[in-house]
Amino acid sequence: MKKVCVIGYPAKHSLSPVIHNYWLDKYDIQGKYEIREVEPNNFDNFFRNLYNEGYVGCNITVPFKEAAFKIAKELGSEIGTIENVAAAINTVLINDGKYIVKNSDAPGFNVNLQESVKEFDFKKGKVVVIGAGGAARGIITGIITKHVPEVILLNRTIENAEQIKKEIKNKISKDIKVISWDKLNESLAGANLLINTTSLGMIGQPPLEINLHHLPKDAIVTDIVYRPLVTPLLKAAQQRGNQIVDGLGMLLYQAVPGFNMWFSEELKSRGISSVEVTKELREKVESLL
Numbered sequence: 001m002k003k004v005c006v007i008g009y010p011a012k013h014s015l016s017p018v019i020h021n022y023w024l025d026k027y028d029i030q031g032k033y034e035i036r037e038v039e040p041n042n043f044d045n046f047f048r049n050l051y052n053e054g055y056v057g058c059n060i061t062v063p064f065k066e067a068a069f070k071i072a073k074e075l076g077s078e079i080g081t082i083e084n085v086a087a088a089i090n091t092v093l094i095n096d097g098k099y100i101v102k103n104s105d106a107p108g109f110n111v112n113l114q115e116s117v118k119e120f121d122f123k124k125g126k127v128v129v130i131g132a133g134g135a136a137r138g139i140i141t142g143i144i145t146k147h148v149p150e151v152i153l154l155n156r157t158i159e160n161a162e163q164i165k166k167e168i169k170n171k172i173s174k175d176i177k178v179i180s181w182d183k184l185n186e187s188l189a190g191a192n193l194l195i196n197t198t199s200l201g202m203i204g205q206p207p208l209e210i211n212l213h214h215l216p217k218d219a220i221v222t223d224i225v226y227r228p229l230v231t232p233l234l235k236a237a238q239q240r241g242n243q244i245v246d247g248l249g250m251l252l253y254q255a256v257p258g259f260n261m262w263f264s265e266e267l268k269s270r271g272i273s274s275v276e277v278t279k280e281l282r283e284k285v286e287s288l289l
């Protein structure tokens with residue numbers, strides 16, 4: 001039986017097993033998806049020995065996405081554009097001893113947005129991104145691949161935003177604009193999409209201090225935080241009439257490429273090209289938040 005795991009620290013409360021077990025059950029595939037909580041000083045060793053541990057692949061979560069990227073590079077894995085700019089990976093398949101690696105957060109973000117707002121046009125207007133952590137890197141690269149006309153990046157620590165700007169310029173020759181944190185409210189004028197990639201608004205964290213007055217009413221507001229599902233930012237946006245996209249969808253859609261890679265033969269033999277994020281799956285995960 002094929003075994004896959006999610007590696008993180010902490011990882012006990014990961015929702016990934018619920019998602020992957022849903023698809024294993026749905027398609028009656030013999031497989032196992034486990035949580036492996038690995039101490040940071042053991043990660044290197046564990047990740048390199050994944051196959052000997054009995055796994056055909058894995059997901060990587062906080063705080064190991066960047067470390068996994070570095071090891072995969074060292075092992076000679078082919079690195080795609082999104083992975084290179086994000087400098088982080090979250091999905092791995094071991095094939096003939098080779099690590100096939102992906103960052104599925106970026107496509108997960110894009111597909112969720114497009115599925116949630118069918119008429120959304122990435123090319124229509126500027127995007128304001130709040131936060132310059134690991135999540136921001138993947139998301140910014142992902143939206144650039146969708147040809148957004150302008151990306152405005154704001155972060156409490158401006159140096160972290162400048163660093164992302166520099167890397168994007170060097171790696172894919174694209175310019176993004178960094179604006180200081182105190183200009184957050186004004187930066188929303190004319191935006192087509194607003195994305196919060198920080199942990200602000202999460203249960204136990206302070207809310208994001210923002211005034212949406214300048215944001216066009218037809219802009220989409222999205223948050224990567226999904227606990228709570230409707231963050232204070234999303235609530236404020238909804239109250240003034242903006243359409244919102246919550247963070248749970250991104251979590252669900254980022255899981256799709258991994259399952260498709262690990263269980264490609266099993267899916268093929270059942271005549272299925274890709275697993276789907278169904279309403280039933282979403283409700284199942286939502287009930288556990």
Ligand code: ATR
Nearest residue numbers: 131132133134135136155156157160197198199200
């Ligand atoms: P992740 O990898 O999940 O994105 P991270 O790398 O820790 O997590 O990034 C967290 C983001 O939230 C950063 O942009 C961080 O801003 P700094 O670069 O200034 O640290 C932002 N963040 C966290 N707490 C914040 C706070 N209280 N106010 C403003 N921004 C905050």
